[in-house]
Amino acid sequence: MRLGVCYYPEHWPEDWWADDARRMREMGLSRVRIGEFAWSRIEPDPGRFDWGWLDRAIDTLHSAGLGIILGTPTATPPKWLIDRHPDILPCDAHGRPRRFGSRRHYDFSSATYRREAARIVEAVVARYGLHPGVIAWQTDNEYGCHDTVESFSPEAAAAFRRWLAAKYGEVARLNAAWGTVFWSQEYRSFDEVDPPNATVTEANPAHRLDWRRFASDEVVAFNRMQADIIRAHALGRDVMHNFMGNFTAFDHHAVGRDLDVAGWDSYPLGFLDQGWDDAATKARYLRQGHPDFAGFHHDLYRGAGRGRMWVVEQQPGPVNWAPWNPAPLPGMVRLWTWEAFAHGAELVSYFRWRQAPFAQEQMHAGLTRPDRVDDVAAGEVRQVAAELRGITPTPAPAKVALLFDYASIWLLDIQRQGRDFDPLRLAFEWYGALRGLGLDVDILPPDADLSGYRLIVAPSVPMADADLAGRLAASDAVVLMGPRSGSKTADYRIPDTLPPGPLGALLGVKVTRVESLRPGIVEPGEPGPVLRWREHVEGAPPERTLHANGRAHYLSAWLAPDALRKVMQGLAETAGLDPVELPEGLRLRRLGDVRFAFNYAPEAVSLAGVAPPDAAYLLGGATLDPAGVAAWREAP
Ligand code: GAL
Numbered sequence: 001m002r003l004g005v006c007y008y009p010e011h012w013p014e015d016w017w018a019d020d021a022r023r024m025r026e027m028g029l030s031r032v033r034i035g036e037f038a039w040s041r042i043e044p045d046p047g048r049f050d051w052g053w054l055d056r057a058i059d060t061l062h063s064a065g066l067g068i069i070l071g072t073p074t075a076t077p078p079k080w081l082i083d084r085h086p087d088i089l090p091c092d093a094h095g096r097p098r099r100f101g102s103r104r105h106y107d108f109s110s111a112t113y114r115r116e117a118a119r120i121v122e123a124v125v126a127r128y129g130l131h132p133g134v135i136a137w138q139t140d141n142e143y144g145c146h147d148t149v150e151s152f153s154p155e156a157a158a159a160f161r162r163w164l165a166a167k168y169g170e171v172a173r174l175n176a177a178w179g180t181v182f183w184s185q186e187y188r189s190f191d192e193v194d195p196p197n198a199t200v201t202e203a204n205p206a207h208r209l210d211w212r213r214f215a216s217d218e219v220v221a222f223n224r225m226q227a228d229i230i231r232a233h234a235l236g237r238d239v240m241h242n243f244m245g246n247f248t249a250f251d252h253h254a255v256g257r258d259l260d261v262a263g264w265d266s267y268p269l270g271f272l273d274q275g276w277d278d279a280a281t282k283a284r285y286l287r288q289g290h291p292d293f294a295g296f297h298h299d300l301y302r303g304a305g306r307g308r309m310w311v312v313e314q315q316p317g318p319v320n321w322a323p324w325n326p327a328p329l330p331g332m333v334r335l336w337t338w339e340a341f342a343h344g345a346e347l348v349s350y351f352r353w354r355q356a357p358f359a360q361e362q363m364h365a366g367l368t369r370p371d372r373v374d375d376v377a378a379g380e381v382r383q384v385a386a387e388l389r390g391i392t393p394t395p396a397p398a399k400v401a402l403l404f405d406y407a408s409i410w411l412l413d414i415q416r417q418g419r420d421f422d423p424l425r426l427a428f429e430w431y432g433a434l435r436g437l438g439l440d441v442d443i444l445p446p447d448a449d450l451s452g453y454r455l456i457v458a459p460s461v462p463m464a465d466a467d468l469a470g471r472l473a474a475s476d477a478v479v480l481m482g483p484r485s486g487s488k489t490a491d492y493r494i495p496d497t498l499p500p501g502p503l504g505a506l507l508g509v510k511v512t513r514v515e516s517l518r519p520g521i522v523e524p525g526e527p528g529p530v531l532r533w534r535e536h537v538e539g540a541p542p543e544r545t546l547h548a549n550g551r552a553h554y555l556s557a558w559l560a561p562d563a564l565r566k567v568m569q570g571l572a573e574t575a576g577l578d579p580v581e582l583p584e585g586l587r588l589r590r591l592g593d594v595r596f597a598f599n600y601a602p603e604a605v606s607l608a609g610v611a612p613p614d615a616a617y618l619l620g621g622a623t624l625d626p627a628g629v630a631a632w633r634e635a636p
Pocket of ligand 1: 321
């Protein structure tokens with residue numbers, strides 16, 4: 001469990017570097033991430049490399065005792081490269097090039113950019129791959145940030161056609177799969193197929209789903225290209241990418257298979273402010289973030305990293321990019337850090353060392369201020385660094401698995417049917433229901449090994465196939481599948497047997513009709529109120545939403561959060577787990593033989609009924625103030 005920081009030596013006078021490095025060590029940091037936007041300084045003119053400054057920066061950080069995570073600079077191709085090759089620029093949904101002047105201005109399908117990115121990665125890794133101070137590599141930075149997975153460029157269109165030809169072989173098969181007979185959309189060759197943008201009304205959903213699969217595959221290929229080059233030079237070093245919060249536009253499990261570690265960037269306050277929560281929730285958790293935001297992503301990305309996860313950028317104070325940007329409650333930076341470790345993070349690294357007094361992110365706090373004095377978070381980091389010395393537990397798998405599938409998110413998003421049927425929110429609410437009961441959760445792709453889990457829940461897997469149905473039937477876990485599971489084939493069609501398709505035998509239901517409900521409509525249901533979505537299950541009374549078939553259960557509605565928690569509680573008890581109803585805002589997490597408690601609530605909470613009365617606390621005590629953390633040993 002290590003602490004680190006993101007640092008930009010190119011932003012500061014060289015004679016500050018050694019002092020910065022010394023202060024990082026003194027603060028308790030042992031890792032530093034650098035380099036990910038520095039292309040214009042590494043290669044100021046085409047083919048002319050300036051390594052001197054980076055050599056000295058790396059040596060300075062290394063000799064201070066910091067392990068360096070070096071980023072490839074491909075998120076920011078320099079101006080000269082764009083001017084020479086404007087075909088690198090991605091195109092927006094109207095087909096217009098997005099311009100130079102910020103970042104991520106490249107098209108994943110650009111052959112020129114693949115070549116140029118490979119060239120710069122090769123150059124940087126050849127130079128520093130075996131440097132003793134460089135212990136890990138970050139590929140690019142936040143794939144997809146600023147809506148950059150899809151590009152509607154001529155080159156992406158050509159690549160899409162090749163992707164379709166490889167998938168379908170003959171265009172007749174594409175026509176059949178997509179149902180193009182509808183509205184005379186039939187194609188005579190793959191060359192006739194365009195990306196699904198700028199159509200008069202909704203484009204064919206199967207076309208859109210294939211486009212999203214294609215766009216995701218382009219990200220996977222781009223990342224794999226970098227990972228392969230890094231591995232060829234940087235023997236034994238970890239390859240990592242920093243994923244984002246609330247972001248599903250490419251398949252992170254697929255990218256994760258080419259990484260050693262899944263990293264992610266945790267900004268709990270920014271995401272609460274710009275997210276879907278109601279005004280009361282945003283007010284209550286204004287300075288803490290949603291109690292499940294960080295946990296959800298820790299568990300999701302630990303799954304994508306096959307057990308290995310880092311927080312690469314941790315919010316240290318107000319950010320600059322949400323509509324409103326409050327400061328964290330005193331203690332929250334410490335809480336977020338401890339919570340990350342409790343969820344299995346090997347590293348928590350803060351963004352950034354010092355607030356920049358210039359350019360786009362000058363309103364974004366760091367661990368230190370532009371005047372070089374410590375900012376508020378620095379004290380909390382010191383505290384965690386001191387506390388860490390006493391605790392060294394090892395993670396173990398949870399007993400609850402939540403299935404999460406990116407293609408399912410795309411499919412449901414393409415035809416929401418109810419405007420607020422947000423599939424990510426559905427997954428988040430299911431996760432929150434489990435976490436509000438004190439249960440630890442592993443978030444896994446549906447093809448993961450599910451053995452050993454006592455409770456397996458799937459908020460929605462619309463394209464569930466016979467393989468998943470078979471594995472669920474063969475496991476002895478209690479199973480809960482959510483609305484719209486099994487409702488489509490991989491070609492985006494309604495299954496011949498009606499939903500839940502291949503899950504019908506397991507779940508013992510047939511869905512004959514679905515309806516969506518506008519905001520504000522709450523209808524009675526059994527076991528609790530229904531909003532947004534309800535399904536009609538053949539032979540069942542209309543108010544019933546929970547359908548049991550032995551150990552397997554189907555939930556045929558979007559339940560109000562309290563009702564959902566009751567459902568999870570009942571199933572967890574059936575599964576032999578030990579759910580406890582936690583006070584609102586309290587969250588628990590077990591790491592080996594240590595149980596942690598985190599108080600996100602703006603009021604103090606008691607651990608009575610949660611921690612044993614005679615608990616010997618490693619951190620905190622039986623009452624937690626706002627932003628409080630407690631930890632005690634428990635038999636695993
Ligand atoms: C992240 C990004 C960083 C920085 C940060 C600001 O999305 O990776 O480069 O922009 O946000 O919060």
